[in-house]
Amino acid sequence: MKKSILAISLLSVIFLGSFTYGNINYDSATVLAKTSNPAEQTENKDTADTTKETIYVTNLVNEAGQLTILADDIDWFEGKAADEALVEHEPNAGIDYAPDGYYIVNDDQSIQELKIAPDAEVLVQIYDRTGNPEDIDLNWNEKISLEKFIQLYENKENLDMSQFPYHVTIQDGEVIQIVQQYIP
Numbered sequence: 657m658k659k660s661i662l663a664i665s666l667l668s669v670i671f672l673g674s675f676t677y678g679n680i681n682y683d684s685a686t687v688l689a690k691t692s693n694p695a696e697q698t699e700n701k702d703t704a705d706t707t708k709e710t711i712y713v714t715n716l717v718n719e720a721g722q723l724t725i726l727a728d729d730i731d732w733f734e735g736k737a738a739d740e741a742l743v744e745h746e747p748n749a750g751i752d753y754a755p756d757g758y759y760i761v762n763d764d765q766s767i768q769e770l771k772i773a774p775d776a777e778v779l780v781q782i783y784d785r786t787g788n789p790e791d792i793d794l795n796w797n798e799k800i801s802l803e804k805f806i807q808l809y810e811n812k813e814n815l816d817m818s819q820f821p822y823h824v825t826i827q828d829g830e831v832i833q834i835v836q837q838y839i840p
Contacts, residue, residue, distance in 0.1 A: 706827045710837070713822055714767055716809055723772040723802070725824070725831060731761040732821060732837070756840050760821065773830040778805045781838035784814045794838065805834065 711727035718724075733741040738754035741761055779797045792815055800808075809817045817836070825833040 705829075706825060708823060708825050710821055710823050711770075712762075712820075713809065713818055716806055717769075718806075723774075723806070725770045725772060725834075726767050727770050727824070728762065728765055728767055730821060731763075732823075733759045733761070758839070770824065770826065771830045772802065772834075773827075773832050774802070776802050776831055777833045778802055779834070780805070780808075780836040782815070782836070783808050783817065784811065787814065789814045796838075797835070 709727070710730050710732040711725070712730060713725050714728050715726040716723065717726060731741070733754070734757060738757060738759035739752060741759045742749065742754045743752050745759075745761055778800050780800055781796055781798070782792060782794050783798075783800075784792055805817075808815075812818070820839060821837040823835040823837060824831045
């Protein structure tokens with residue numbers, strides 16, 4: 657009896673800890689969805705020709721069947737690094753911490769073109785599922801099709817997907833994964 661109570665208590669602590677801190681188990685990889693960099697924590701796809709970048713998507717272009725992201729590269733900081741970046745970039749802000757636990761630096765607003773692989777994986781945290789603003793809700797690392805992502809990006813009526821940072825994984829010159837970063 658004591659062992660089952662202890663097991664239930666232990667499972668409750670693990671569950672509540674995961675719920676409280678936003679840990680999500682996606683394909684056996686833990687993703688801290690709220691203020692972490694999901695691109696760094698999802699399935700390890702690193703090879704010699706793989707890079708990861710954090711970007712704002714400024715446009716999606718389809719030319720002759722090749723989908724391309726027009727991307728503004730940004731620096732994404734969390735936790736103590738976010739606090740330090742805020743103090744460095746905004747010394748007169750009157751605070752010495754990043755209020756939401758993250759800080760974005762966009763010193764270079766040049767746009768780069770990134771080709772998207774036709775089978776690119778897309779993970780989103782929040783989007784307009786029904787067309788009703790009151791139905792917009794978080795669903796951590798929900799996998800959607802690339803076609804659905806394009807539709808969502810083009811529809812700015814209830815939620816503008818261009819306002820979110822994205823962590824992209826680029827392999828052999830093509831984006832193979834796009835992960836929306838939720839920002840509170």
